[in-house]
Amino acid sequence: MSKSTNQQTSKSSPPTLSVRNLVIEYQAKRGAVRAGRDISFNLQRGEAVALIGESGSGKTTAGLGIVRLLPENAQIKQGQIIYRRLENGRVTETDVRALNDRQLRQFRWKECAMVFQAALNAFNPVLRISAQFGDTARAHNYLRGRKLKERALHLFDLVRLDPERVWRSYPHELSGGMRQRVLIALGLLLEPQLLILDEPTTALDILTQRNIIDMLKDLRKTLDFSLIFISHDLSLAVELADRVATMYAGRIVELCDVYTTFKNPAHPYTIGLINAVPTLTAHKDRVTSIPGSPPDLIDLPPGCKFHPRCPLADERCRTEEPGMENPTPNHQAACWKWQSARESLAGGWEL
Amino acid sequence: MTVPLIQMENVSRRFQVKRDQYITAVNDVSLTVDEGEILCLVGESGCGKTTAGKMIAGLLATSEGRVFYKGQDIAQLKGQAFKDYRLAVQMVHQDPYASLNPSHTIYETISFPLKRHNLAQGDEAIQQRARKLLTMVDITPPDDFLNKFPHQLSGGQRQRVSVARMLTVNPSFIVADEAVSMVDVSIRISLLNTLLELKQKMGLAVVFITHDLALAKYFAWDGAIAVMYLGKIVEMGPARRVVDDPQHPYTQVLLSAVPDADLDATLQREPIQLRSMDVPSLLRLPTGCSFHPRCPYFEGEQCEKVIPQLTRLKSGVSVACHLVLREHEADLA
């Protein structure tokens, strides 16, 4: 068993999740796809961290890695994933990478539920919602029968669904937004302490998306769980997260609270990304794009992976990859120029 | 009065979904686009914006109403006149992975229309033209790309090649259907800027279809925005005015619901509560104003029974809402 127990009070309780130097690679015909490179972060109890990045930045890979649900051709090469359960003031530590199959099955969903991107197809089309709740409960020796139904109906109520109707439905009888909410309810069924939401609102229309965001905000107030929120959309991070981890080329390049990320970003990529997204209020001329395109994960450039697109890049950036630097204790950025980046880029992207 | 480049006149489009079930994807839409003008069609999935775009491009016939190109009904065009229209109105599609034929090289893709319409004679001239077009869309250096296949290009590059392919026939009107929504966030703006530059240089008119209001405002900065809901235009007017001072309740709700990358604005925003969460089925559109079952300002009988007409206010914005129109009775244009 990979569990050790130590007693601690919940006040100074250690992070729910600690990810250290996680390296994940996919095997492709052309070579190794380096989808996760040295990913490290802590998720505090009750906190919400957003993993933000473009396609290929490694954000989904990181999420799948944490629950060890990577596809067959992917592998965790190194790193550590420590999950800490808090119960009655006692902390139980779990080394996720060391779990065997049976322990892993118990860990998934009971400790950490992951709600996926394409929730439209997240349910088995031939089973009623009730049966799929039953499956989940049975797999974890959770409630049964009437008690289970009561609990599920309560959750449906929380996610603003018509409980009795949903309970009896087949997935295809529910709209996309409803299915997404059912999946979130299912995620909360076993009272996990960690919830991972991977693009939970993509493919939904705006008003439904708004509804789900508001609902998640409410849930965070009423229920006690830590949240990892994966999205390509910076604006969603604003709504839901306490801290933002910006990812680029498989790595977290900046990690700090939401406010600082927007008001005082230190990494040129974060700065560029914020400037590249038009807002409803900003003037047209504020918006500038980042030149070039994201790197090929099989054939990464040397040095800082962002240097080919970075106007500040110098010789050091081209040869040596920066580690995480600390502008302030709660703000980290992987950039040699973190001190001057924001100022240098204030006048515009083209130098 | 000059003739608009494209005009839709009371256009509707129905699709048969089952034996005797129809959905009305576009419902009595009228709009005009002048030469060199930008119009953004904005709305959620299923609002009919793509269908409207396809009818303008002539890929779909209308069920009712007519589409005019330079004052002529496109359904009646024949011979040379049809050919002029056909080539003048082009489209940029959404999916960079499906918009280029995987079995043709970039050179072939661009040379087909050139050869077919005799726009360049001889291999040398065609090559020359292909290089020039690729340079125009920032695919540089073009020689590195001519013999590549689509799968060797990134999503953004593919979209640029689609634009170059369309430019071969010197169009004057472009329908861009969610042209950047599947492209990485960091390169969306540069792709949009390329389109804007081309528009400027070649005097193109553009109908830009998107679900992203902020993007619409950016792209149509000096142009117009039309907000669609369940097949109808509910509000239309100068882009910045529509986004900054929305009139129609639906536009207001939409704007208050969009997650925005502006931190301050988002933190201050008060959400508007809808009467109902469920989007009505296109199979059975609500009577009267289609937004009435969800409208936070729902007033009763009039909203339920009378279809509000899109009416122009003095400000230049047109709105289809009984409430707004009554409040602005004095401002009717």
Added chain:
Amino acid sequence: MSAITSVSPPAKPATLRDHLERITSNFWLRTVAQKIFIVWVVVTVTFFLIRALPGNPIEIFVMTLMDAGMSEEEARTTAASLMRIDLDAPLSAQYVDYMGNLLKGDLGDSYVLSRGKAVNEIVFQRLPWTMFSVGTSLLISFVLGMFLGMLAAYKRNSWIDHLLTNLGAAINSIPNTLVALILVLLLGVTWKLVPLNLMRGSLSPGVEPGFTLEFLLDLFKHYAVPGTVYVLSTLGGWMLAMRSSTSSTLGEDYVTVARARGLSDMRIITAYVGRNASLPLVTGLAISLGFVVGGSILIEKIFVYQGVGLLLSQAIAKRDYPIMQGILLVTTITVILSTALADMLYGWLDPRIRIAGGGGVNHVK
């Protein structure tokens, strides 16, 4: 569309339901009409081919009778009564008569194999045997093929996958006649594993059908080898279909989500992967039934198995047209009924199309 009055949120359930039910009834009507139409086409085509072609079989039959010493008139009357037709009437009238008799369930009499005996009596005597052997084999091969196909998909790109898919494609392409002959040669002659008399006939002489142990044992002993041929000649197809279906199901989100939910492998394999992956195969079941029944003519001939296939091959050898027509009609109806059964099974397995099945399962609110 505009006829629908006031819709206040939430939408009223009743109207939608009416709508669904209308489609439902339409669907069944259409299905039944189509099945009847198919049977009619088969009957009509064979009728006219038999009568309208130059040198048509009836004239030849009359000639044969005359050669055997009958007068022309006698011969024509005999033929006419056996086939229940008036040879002097125009073709259209003959057709109407024939269809009338069919509706009464009268398929005419055999005129060579066992002259004067009613065709439907002969055919219905043989039909159970074919239905038993073909049906059982199809079921075995379906289940086995699903199992092996899933195995291959789960072990994608392993040696066992390569072995199974290549083997599957191989046996799928070998004509069933050859499979049968090879089995007889290997099992019966070369290795002498199965006594030859178990590969001839469907029962040992003297064994009477009934619910006796002796009968059942003998039945299965005689069925074993021909059954194996049926299974082998269809197994590959099921396996390959199930492999590709399982592969795509394994890529579905709900399978990944089921894993994320910590469900046991067994539950995922059966209720999540297996059930969904097998759906497309169920429709194939009906089509393959037609195929296997067709193959029975060859297999039953080789194993002298007393089913309709053997009967047909004998009828063909003797050119006994009423029997050929009768068998064609009866098997077509059987196959079409099974198709309908498979459709219903599909509807039962897949709630998404259950709308088509009617009944109170859809509670769209």
Added chain:
Amino acid sequence: MSNKGKSFWTETIKTFKLIARNKVGLLGLILVTALVLLSFVGPLLVPPETQAHTDRINKPPSAEHVLGTDFQGRDNLIMVIHGGRDVLLVAFTAGILTTLISVAVGSVSAFFGGRMDSMLMTVTDIWLAIPRFLLLVVLATLIELENIWMLAIFLAIFGWPALARQIRSQVLSLKKREYVEAAQLLDLGAAHIILKEMLPNMMNYIMIALITSMTTAIYSQTGLVFLGVVPFGNNWGVMFSLAYAKNAIYNPNAAASLLAPMGAIILFQLSLVMFSRSLEEIFNPRLRTGV
């Protein structure tokens, strides 16, 4: 001109390299070629067995007669060499015809849609629901099939429906591709759209359809010959049927005259199936450009 020629050769070489990537496919191609040569060139080199040799009836394989002799004392190897031509011709002709019909029905149905589509698909469904082999057998007794071409046509008429459905769904999905729409907008013409935009992306389906219909044609042909409803000449099917009729199966000495033609049929089927494994590689532009 020289440029075109060169590109033809490089394309051909490329294709062979792609086939060679898949060992099973390569073996299939080699075997198919070998059997085709054996059946079409072989008869020119080896004189046929025209008469019975009563002194060497039903001999097992020996150095002199590698595949033994049959019930009339004829050399099985020579019979196999001369018995392939008809089988292969029927397979190729029926295969091509079946593919043509199914491509025509499938693409017309998908392309025009509407009433045309529902009409063609109703016919297809009816054809699919009938026990076709039984009908085929019955009809074969009514319509005397005088030569192999008629047999090929007959097999094609009975073979197309399942393939037509597959082609239809393929065309339907291609029709909706955005590049096809773009070609419409650029007014590149129906011929260009079908031949240049859609066909290249359907080639592997069509080729697989062709191979499937060839194996199916041989499958059915074998059955028809065995039932004796298609009476003609010397071919592999007739050889094993005759051997079977002469009880070769119970006579260990005669087993070779049963196994030789059966082996030839099985080998040809297997090599076709193996070759079809390469098609995916040949028609995938991703692999063609070697990235």
